[in-house]
Amino acid sequence: MNTSTGPGATRRRIILDCDPGRDDAIAIATALASSAEIELAGITAVAGNVPLEITWRNARFLCELCGYPDIPVHAGADRPLVREPVTAVRHHGESGLEGVEVEMPAGPIETRRAVGFIADTLRASRDQEVTLVAVGPLTNLALVVREHPDLMPKVREIVVMGGASRAGGNVTPAAEFNVYADPHAAAIVFDCGRPLTVHGLDVTHQVLAAPRHAERLAAGGGEPARRLAPLLHPAAGSRGPRFGPERSPIHDPCTIAWLLRPELFATESVPVTVETEGVHTMGSTVVDWWGVTGREPNARWVTEADGEAVLDLVIERIARLRNP
Numbered sequence: 281m282n283t284s285t286g287p288g289a290t291r292r293r294i295i296l297d298c299d300p301g302r303d304d305a306i307a308i309a310t311a312l313a314s315s316a317e318i319e320l321a322g323i324t325a326v327a328g329n330v331p332l333e334i335t336w337r338n339a340r341f342l343c344e345l346c347g348y349p350d351i352p353v354h355a356g357a358d359r360p361l362v363r364e365p366v367t368a369v370r371h372h373g374e375s376g377l378e379g380v381e382v383e384m385p386a387g388p389i390e391t392r393r394a395v396g397f398i399a400d401t402l403r404a405s406r407d408q409e410v411t412l413v414a415v416g417p418l419t420n421l422a423l424v425v426r427e428h429p430d431l432m433p434k435v436r437e438i439v440v441m442g443g444a445s446r447a448g449g450n451v452t453p454a455a456e457f458n459v460y461a462d463p464h465a466a467a468i469v470f471d472c473g474r475p476l477t478v479h480g481l482d483v484t485h486q487v488l489a490a491p492r493h494a495e496r497l498a499a500g501g502g503e504p505a506r507r508l509a510p511l512l513h514p515a516a517g518s519r520g521p522r523f524g525p526e527r528s529p530i531h532d533p534c535t536i537a538w539l540l541r542p543e544l545f546a547t548e549s550v551p552v553t554v555e556t557e558g559v560h561t562m563g564s565t566v567v568d569w570w571g572v573t574g575r576e577p578n579a580r581w582v583t584e585a586d587g588e589a590v591l592d593l594v595i596e597r598i599a600r601l602r603n604p
């Protein structure tokens with residue numbers, strides 16, 4: 281579906297910034313299971329779905345569950361840049377991983393060094409070597425852009441799960457959660473000038489997990505797949521009329537599937553701005569589909585996905601994981 285030059289076949293060195301988070305967990309597992317195509321240099325946690333202390337713990341726990349205890353995991357921002365914090369506990373549970381038996385990680389308690397870790401990794405890299413994948417509020421990435429503008433040439437691409445245009449919002453009618461949770465950070469990242477690929481609700485709502493997908497994952501792999509399979513069922517607080525009682529969009533894994541198989545997606549290059557004010561519109565991503573602003577495109581907006589093929593890819597990859 282995607283004719284433009286997507287990520288392609290070269291092995292990607294990425295940092296995954298996330299707020300696990302049920303769908304974040306599927307994205308983490310898919311990335312860990314794809315080591316031939318993706319070098320996961322590290323994971324940085326941000327406050328979002330649940331508070332930072334839990335997102336950090338979950339990221340560390342998931343690496344250990346998936347058999348990769350040595351992946352660097354650093355905690356980052358515990359609150360947005362300007363607005364008051366919001367969470368999405370209803371959709372992820374108090375643990376952030378509703379449906380999964382979570383253990384306290386054995387790994388070390390990292391200091392809150394996410395921004396420093398990202399900056400150090402960029403500084404040690406060649407130009408355009410590192411891909412930043414962000415599937416939570418963009419606070420950590422915005423701090424990197426603001427504090428280390430000299431390191432931006434080291435960034436090959438920023439791949440974001442966030443925003444919504446034609447699909448409408450999921451927190452307000454106008455706003456998707458990740459952008460709504462820190463609109464000022466999103467505005468900084470969207471304006472940073474690096475190649476930006478945006479997986480908003482327009483595309484993630486085309487990737488709807490059903491019970492058959494969870495059953496396939498539970499039956500088709502090792503212990504990690506079996507224990508993560510419940511994440512493909514909707515959380516209790518997510519069931520509703522929009523997708524039916526048993527189906528749920530798996531947002532965050534779309535970013536990893538994009539890196540692995542860009543041909544499963546279609547994109548359009550568009551100008552996008554982030555609304556940081558507005559009683560009814562704060563956190564909206566305003567896409568200029570018809571060029572009426574005269575602004576240059578600053579984002580590759582993902583418009584379509586082969587949802588079933590994305591789910592097949594995610595399931596096949598996570599089924600590879602073993603916890604020795």
Ligand code: RIB
Nearest residue numbers: 301303304415457458531
């Ligand atoms: O709107 C969906 C996004 O918000 C996903 O990243 C999900 O994990 C939540 O953070």
Ligand code: CA
Nearest residue numbers: 301304415416
């Ligand atoms: Ca997330």
